[in-house]
Amino acid sequence: MDAKQAAGQMPGPDDPGFPAHHAPRCDDLGELDAHLTECRACPRLVAWREEVAEVRRAAFRDQEYWGRPVPGFGPPDASLAVVGLAPAAHGGNRTGRMFTGDDAGDFLFTALHTVGLASRPGSVHAGDGLTLRGVRLTSPVHCAPPANLPTPEERATCRAWLSAELDLLGPGLRAVVVLGGFGWQALLPVLAEAGWRVPRPRPAFGHGAHVVLPATDHGRELHLLGSYHPSRRNTYTGRLTMPMLVEVLREAAALGGLPAS
Ligand code: SF4
Numbered sequence: 001m002d003a004k005q006a007a008g009q010m011p012g013p014d015d016p017g018f019p020a021h022h023a024p025r026c027d028d029l030g031e032l033d034a035h036l037t038e039c040r041a042c043p044r045l046v047a048w049r050e051e052v053a054e055v056r057r058a059a060f061r062d063q064e065y066w067g068r069p070v071p072g073f074g075p076p077d078a079s080l081a082v083v084g085l086a087p088a089a090h091g092g093n094r095t096g097r098m099f100t101g102d103d104a105g106d107f108l109f110t111a112l113h114t115v116g117l118a119s120r121p122g123s124v125h126a127g128d129g130l131t132l133r134g135v136r137l138t139s140p141v142h143c144a145p146p147a148n149l150p151t152p153e154e155r156a157t158c159r160a161w162l163s164a165e166l167d168l169l170g171p172g173l174r175a176v177v178v179l180g181g182f183g184w185q186a187l188l189p190v191l192a193e194a195g196w197r198v199p200r201p202r203p204a205f206g207h208g209a210h211v212v213l214p215a216t217d218h219g220r221e222l223h224l225l226g227s228y229h230p231s232r233r234n235t236y237t238g239r240l241t242m243p244m245l246v247e248v249l250r251e252a253a254a255l256g257g258l259p260a261s
Pocket of ligand 1: 019036039040041042045046069141142143154157158159161
């Protein structure tokens with residue numbers, strides 16, 4: 001805690017106002033990520049992420065879990081964002097990197113690699129050397145929630161981080177792929193806050209959905225695309241196949257001006 005926080009002038013990490021106060025004041029993604037990883041604004045999620053990190057899954061018992069908010073992953077000049085809902089308890093909450101260390105992440109990185117946006121298929125841990133080209137992975141909620149479901153209040157509290165992240169990505173951001181209907185619902189208010197006009201009634205989620213959102217400040221429009229989430233439930237049942245995800249990512253890459261393979 002610094003002097004201003006001690007004097008009560010700035011909300012500390014445990015305060016629900018911490019994200020809304022700090023996120024818009026960050027000058028770059030590095031500063032944003034530094035503040036984000038300190039955040040303890042949602043008591044239920046803080047308790048859950050730390051309990052999971054303490055108890056651990058048997059297969060990972062010898063590993064030190066991250067157990068903190070998981071920042072976005074990818075270059076600061078990305079023209080494409082891929083957005084889930086929240087980190088997985090034994091995936092991102094364990095490894096500290098978005099979509100890293102679980103089946104869903106492996107599926108996604110394999111698809112990104114097929115399109116030419118990831119340096120390798122699959123992901124192991126934050127130091128595995130994996131790099132992304134032109135794409136940033138992030139989420140509207142940055143802490144792992146129980147049953148993968150954050151409450152509306154938690155979504156609202158965390159919204160400021162992603163809104164600021166999209167703002168810092170700047171006018172170069174052209175397209176967003178949302179993985180799953182829950183992520184879609186959580187992202188729409190963030191996009192409205194970050195400066196795009198979201199139509200009423202709100203556009204419906206679906207695999208292959210594609211909506212163009214005009215900027216409220218006459219800036220660049222944003223292409224919003226939907227894909228089923230690469231959860232084990234969807235990929236094991238064939239609801240989402242690799243060609244289906246690759247097709248959406250390839251379209252998004254083209255919209256983002258990224259040469260895809
Ligand atoms: Fe902070 Fe977001 Fe985690 Fe809540 S979910 S504690 S706002 S980082």
